[in-house]
Amino acid sequence: xxxxxxxxxxxxxxxxxxxxxxxxxxxxxxxxxxxxxxxxxxxxxxxxxxxxxxxxxxxxxxxxxxxxxxxxxxxxxxxxxxxxxxxxxxxxxxxxxxxxxxxxxxxxxxxxxxxxxxxxxxxxxxxxxxxxxxxxxxxxxxxxxxxxxxxxxxxxxxxxxxxxxxxxxxxxxxxxxxxxxxxxxxxxxxxxxxxxxxxxxxxxxxxxxxxxxxxxxxxxxxxxxxxxxxxxxxxxxxxxxxxxxxxxxxxxxxxxxxxxxxxxxxxxxxxxxxxxxxxxxxxxxxxxxxxxxxxxxxxxxxxxxxxxxxxxxxxxxxxxxxxxxxxxxxxxxxxxxxxxxxxxxxxxxxxxxxxxxxxxxxxxxxxxxxxxxxxxxxxxxxxxxxxxxxxxxxxxxxxxxxxxxxxxxxxxxxxxxxxxxxxxxxxxxxxxxxxxxxxxxxxxxxxxxxxxxxxxxxxxxxxxxxxxxxxxxxxxxxxxxxxxx
Amino acid sequence: xxxxxxxxxxxxxxxxxxxxxxxxxxxxxxxxxxxxxxxxxxxxxxxxxxxxxxxxxxxxxxxxxxxxxxxxxxxxxxxxxxxxxxxxxxxxxxxxxxxxxxxxxxxxxxxxxxxxxxxxxxxxxxxxxxxxxxxxxxxxxxxxxxxxxxxxxxxxxxxxxxxxxxxxxxxxxxxxxxxxxxxxxxxxxxxxxxxxxxxxxxxxxxxxxxxxxx
Amino acid sequence: xxxxxxxxxxxxxxxxxxxxxxxxxxxxxxxxxxxxxxxxxxxxxxxxxxxxxxxxxxxxxxxxxxxxxxxxxxxxxxxxxxxxxxxxxxxxxxxxxxxxxxxxxxxxxxxxxxxxxxxxxxxxxxxxxxxxxxxxxxxxxxxxxxxxxxxxxxxxxxxxxxxxxxxxxxxxxxxxxxxxxxxxxxxxxxxxxxxxxxxxxxxxxxxxxxxxxxxxxxxxxxxxxxx
Numbered sequence: 001x002x003x004x005x006x007x008x009x010x011x012x013x014x015x016x017x018x019x020x021x022x023x024x025x026x027x028x029x030x031x032x033x034x035x036x037x038x039x040x041x042x043x044x045x046x047x048x049x050x051x052x053x054x055x056x057x058x059x060x061x062x063x064x065x066x067x068x069x070x071x072x073x074x075x076x077x078x079x080x081x082x083x084x085x086x087x088x089x090x091x092x093x094x095x096x097x098x099x100x101x102x103x104x105x106x107x108x109x110x111x112x113x114x115x116x117x118x119x120x121x122x123x124x125x126x127x128x129x130x131x132x133x134x135x136x137x138x139x140x141x142x143x144x145x146x147x148x149x150x151x152x153x154x155x156x157x158x159x160x161x162x163x164x165x166x167x168x169x170x171x172x173x174x175x176x177x178x179x180x181x182x183x184x185x186x187x188x189x190x191x192x193x194x195x196x197x198x199x200x201x202x203x204x205x206x207x208x209x210x211x212x213x214x215x216x217x218x219x220x221x222x223x224x225x226x227x228x229x230x231x232x233x234x235x236x237x238x239x240x241x242x243x244x245x246x247x248x249x250x251x252x253x254x255x256x257x258x259x260x261x262x263x264x265x266x267x268x269x270x271x272x273x274x275x276x277x278x279x280x281x282x283x284x285x286x287x288x289x290x291x292x293x294x295x296x297x298x299x300x301x302x303x304x305x306x307x308x309x310x311x312x313x314x315x316x317x318x319x320x321x322x323x324x325x326x327x328x329x330x331x332x333x334x335x336x337x338x339x340x341x342x343x344x345x346x347x348x349x350x351x352x353x354x355x356x357x358x359x360x361x362x363x364x365x366x367x368x369x370x371x372x373x374x375x376x377x378x379x380x381x382x383x384x385x386x387x388x389x390x391x392x393x394x395x396x397x398x399x400x401x402x403x404x405x406x407x408x409x410x411x412x413x414x415x416x417x418x419x420x421x422x423x424x425x426x427x428x429x430x431x432x433x434x435x436x437x438x439x440x441x442x443x444x445x446x447x448x449x450x451x452x453x454x455x456x457x458x459x460x461x462x463x464x465x466x467x468x469x470x471x472x473x474x475x476x477x478x479x480x481x482x483x484x485x
Numbered sequence: 486x487x488x489x490x491x492x493x494x495x496x497x498x499x500x501x502x503x504x505x506x507x508x509x510x511x512x513x514x515x516x517x518x519x520x521x522x523x524x525x526x527x528x529x530x531x532x533x534x535x536x537x538x539x540x541x542x543x544x545x546x547x548x549x550x551x552x553x554x555x556x557x558x559x560x561x562x563x564x565x566x567x568x569x570x571x572x573x574x575x576x577x578x579x580x581x582x583x584x585x586x587x588x589x590x591x592x593x594x595x596x597x598x599x600x601x602x603x604x605x606x607x608x609x610x611x612x613x614x615x616x617x618x619x620x621x622x623x624x625x626x627x628x629x630x631x632x633x634x635x636x637x638x639x640x641x642x643x644x645x646x647x648x649x650x651x652x653x654x655x656x657x658x659x660x661x662x663x664x665x666x667x668x669x670x671x672x673x674x675x676x677x678x679x680x681x682x683x684x685x686x687x688x689x690x691x692x693x694x695x696x697x698x699x
Numbered sequence: 700x701x702x703x704x705x706x707x708x709x710x711x712x713x714x715x716x717x718x719x720x721x722x723x724x725x726x727x728x729x730x731x732x733x734x735x736x737x738x739x740x741x742x743x744x745x746x747x748x749x750x751x752x753x754x755x756x757x758x759x760x761x762x763x764x765x766x767x768x769x770x771x772x773x774x775x776x777x778x779x780x781x782x783x784x785x786x787x788x789x790x791x792x793x794x795x796x797x798x799x800x801x802x803x804x805x806x807x808x809x810x811x812x813x814x815x816x817x818x819x820x821x822x823x824x825x826x827x828x829x830x831x832x833x834x835x836x837x838x839x840x841x842x843x844x845x846x847x848x849x850x851x852x853x854x855x856x857x858x859x860x861x862x863x864x865x866x867x868x869x870x871x872x873x874x875x876x877x878x879x880x881x882x883x884x885x886x887x888x889x890x891x892x893x894x895x896x897x898x899x900x901x902x903x904x905x906x907x908x909x910x911x912x913x914x915x916x917x918x919x920x921x922x923x924x925x926x
Contacts, residue, residue: 067513145677226662236673236688265654280617284668294630313500377861380828400749426740465904475715
């Protein structure tokens with residue numbers, strides 16, 4: 001039985017509006033986010049504008065992903081065969097618990113008590129670090145931002161730049177306070193210059209890289225035809241993990257498979273420009289099984305379901321699995337820009353999180369997850385930015401309907417009553433005309449308009465905005481009176 | 486078949502009931518209308534673009550003719566105070582003939598600590614990509630295993646003009662998938678702190694590309 | 700060409716002047732327009748809030764009300780967008796947002812308007828990213844005599860209305876609203892113009908609360924203004 005969705009969502013997460021309430025009070029966070037999202041937005045537009053066939057590339061990326069999803073069983077079997085033929089070992093994990101068990105057993109079989117890790121959404125999603133810790137294995141995140149988050153016992157707030165909510169002086173404090181507890185301490189004269197902070201991370205992590213026997217990674221893609229797995233990164237920590245240790249364990253969501261090695265010609269153009277907004281990220285590593293005399297001599301690939309097959313089964317939600325984790329949708333999202341990633345209470349924040357999280361954990365299973373599809377104005381900026389054309393607004397609306405349907409029956413909430421009432425009024429033009437007349441009279445009697453305060457749920461509106469004065473005469477009344485057709 | 490594998494595949498198949506049973510993967514249309522290259526058609530211009538784009542990442546690009554390469558390479562290594570240089574198996578002796586520092590051979594393989602103690606590494610490349618300013622290594626002769634171009638603090642990479650592919654699609658099509666392949670675009674970098682880009686995190690702090698023209 | 704007005708339910712009840720302005724502009728350009736009295740609501744609010752059954756039950760009536768017209772013109776980008784994208788009916792493709800209809804169908808940008816004030820324009824999300832009206836509203840505004848049209852900073856970022864989002868996530872909505880209002884005030888404009896009264900109701904409600912002195916006007920109302 002698979003239903004154990006450990007860690008996709010953070011346990012006990014409040015609903016989005018509740019979490020946003022706290023985030024919105026944090027002026028430092030608001031400033032950090034505004035600065036970061038604005039910077040990367042402009043940069044991405046420039047990177048994308050360089051390619052006059054960008055839309056064609058997006059279309060191809062979307063079609064390739066569509067092909068993969070529609071024939072996922074075949075591609076997974078082909079991938080397993082090609083990885084095995086190249087000297088790798090393939091494991092299948094239905095859920096977080098099983099994946100963690102597989103990884104932990106592999107690490108312990110090597111006699112290792114510490115592992116180095118490349119930033120990976122999949123391992124975060126399953127809570128691998130915590131599971132390893134329970135088994136006496138220390139996992140060190142080697143991506144600078146992940147390290148910042150890990151040292152501070154914090155939660156990431158962005159897919160690409162997990163510490164986007166922290167500024168330089170906060171980071172300096174974290175390094176000075178925590179680094180020494182886990183290895184080489186930060187120097188006493190540490191400043192908050194990004195260059196100096198990066199250097200402290202280099203020194204702190206280098207001894208771990210040189211010593212590590214086992215590394216754990218995620219995967220950006222895996223090619224079914226050749227068994228080639230790829231990791232895209234910037235800092236070189238990925239290369240360190242993929243190259244120096246004797247054993248490499250890669251945990252990959254089943255949706256990351258690509259039909260063919262040649263498809264990289266599409267994704268290696270789409271991904272860097274959409275994520276870091278560069279023509280190409282500094283380092284991309286591709287490896288196929290095991291290469292004698294070069295890099296890890298033992299390679300394990302763990303294929304993870306953890307709710308993905310559930311997502312696959314919903315034809316209207318399926319394309320959420322097309323996501324290549326570039327984070328472009330977060331950077332353009334006006335909601336994310338105000339609330340930050342941690343408000344989403346999930347490993348997957350922002351617009352893609354709002355459609356992926358409820359599907360991975362299941363609609364109707366928690367108030368928190370059910371609040372996510374509503375955390376959007378449906379402005380559509382995410383759809384325009386998505387390199388694989390995931391129609392997030394359309395999917396949000398689809399999931400909203402699933403949430404509403406899951407709560408039908410029983411005692412209807414005020415919103416449901418209002419919606420049903422409105423439906424009755426709109427059921428006939430005569431009823432609507434009556435309602436308009438009543439509204440016009442009632443509104444005037446109540447003195448609505450011109451900046452008054454309304455009681456009840458409407459307070460949410462009038463807390464910051466005046467309400468319009470209901471018109472004395474509706475358009476339809478005017479039209480009829482004017483004797484028009 | 487493991488139980489998990491059987492159950493996952495079963496769920497995949499039942500989730501895909503909307504897909505007609507006789508539909509084959511290749512029946513799902515993929516329109517490959519994108520271009521092979523965004524670079525100019527002229528080979529000389531492609532090499533120019535490569536040099537410009539590599540430099541854009543704050544890597545150093547030095548252009549030199551074949552005859553002047555050994556001299557130039559020695560000068561660069563001296564300038565960066567490289568006293569012991571990792572030279573991979575199969576690297577052309579002629580190119581490092583003028584270098585006077587000590588050389589570290591990777592036969593038998595250097596330990597990570599020995600690599601860490603070196604000052605730099607010199608390698609050939611499999612190819613360059615002009616539009617993205619990328620160097621591709623595939624562990625071929627003169628390139629060494631992956632760790633060699635990663636751990637030392639300076640990476641001097643020799644690329645010949647004829648090796649420069651115009652753009653990503655062209656480069657991908659000429660790769661050998663079974664080889665461990667690394668795309669390098671400038672020195673390692675991070676933007677994790679306030680999105681302020683810093684070069685030189687874990688990989689070599691300095692990347693010098695010696696571009697040998699015909 | 701038979702032209703129908705699709706006024707939308709909230710414009711009908713709350714902003715009748717917009718409908719009157721649309722009527723005035725089209726009649727000034729020599730067209731006869733009709734108001735099919737059977738129209739009520741296209742179901743956008745229900746649909747976007749997840750009440751799909753209720754929304755779907757309104758589609759048939761909409762289609763019946765507008766059957767037989769060559770063009771169905773609406774002063775709302777979001778309702779127009781909703782019908783065009785989600786109603787799978789014979790009438791859906793004939794729905795045009797007001798500025799689209801003027802520029803694409805009637806091939807007019809100068810509608811003979813006169814509006815001697817400083818105006819800034821907020822492109823609403825659905826008109827921009829669902830209907831892709833592009834700069835058509837701006838083309839129309841630029842042709843207005845006497846207008847002082849100033850660019851709105853960060854124009855394309857959402858104002859935070861989002862229909863029921865404004866109630867469900869009111870705090871985030873207001874945070875977005877405040878940024879939008881800040882940008883409006885930076886322009887020094889006396890009038891904020893948009894082609895969706897729902898967004899204008901939200902931004903205007905905020906501008907009115909802080910007594911900014913900036914008024915909001917639908918595009919049609921500016922285009923209807925004459926000497």
